[in-house]
Amino acid sequence: TQLLEQSPQFLSIQEGENLTVYCNSSSVFSSLQWYRQEPGEGPVLLVTVVTGGEVKKLKRLTFQFGDARKDSSLHITAAQTGDTGLYLCAGAGTASKLTFGTGTRLQVTL
């Protein structure tokens, strides 16, 4: 069974701080995706990383895929209250089946 472990599970920080969320697996995935989910909504795709060692930037968010394609990280610079939400990593396997991580709940306060 493929498992994706995320850490930390919960994170409460003040606006302006930086943070990193980690996603680790014992399995190799063809690609890895990061989603953000707000209460009462479905997950929304932030980024897909495909190549080992790949780094992608989306404004204040930086995503990295490990060289061995088993782990990934999401770094947020100068967090804002609008970044609050549940962050999920998901490994893509065959036929669009996604294996989701355990999730990191981020709370950003003023």
Place this chain on the structure above:
Amino acid sequence: ETGVTQSPTHLIKTRGQQVTLRCSSQSGHNTVSWYQQALGQGPQFIFQYYREEENGRGNFPPRFSGLQFPNYSSELNVNALELDDSALYLCASSLEQGAEAFFGQGTRLTVV
């Protein structure tokens, strides 16, 4: 808005009952996947339908079944409901297998 709509948004059922959840995929998308998300957890893959055929199944018992219609909309049926079936059920549609998945807002099922 992703264009994937699910109904109903909320539902309360009694243990032992049966439930049907519905999903309208985004226009042109022929692949629909269903996920179960328990409170505080990440979504778990239930199964996927591609062009009206089941195309992969997660670790869920046979009382979880599904259907995809010619217009690619889909249903998830759960028989003999158990308390642990209480969760947010998410539907995701893709243009093709392997393409980006777009999620609906989910159906919150509570079993009492």
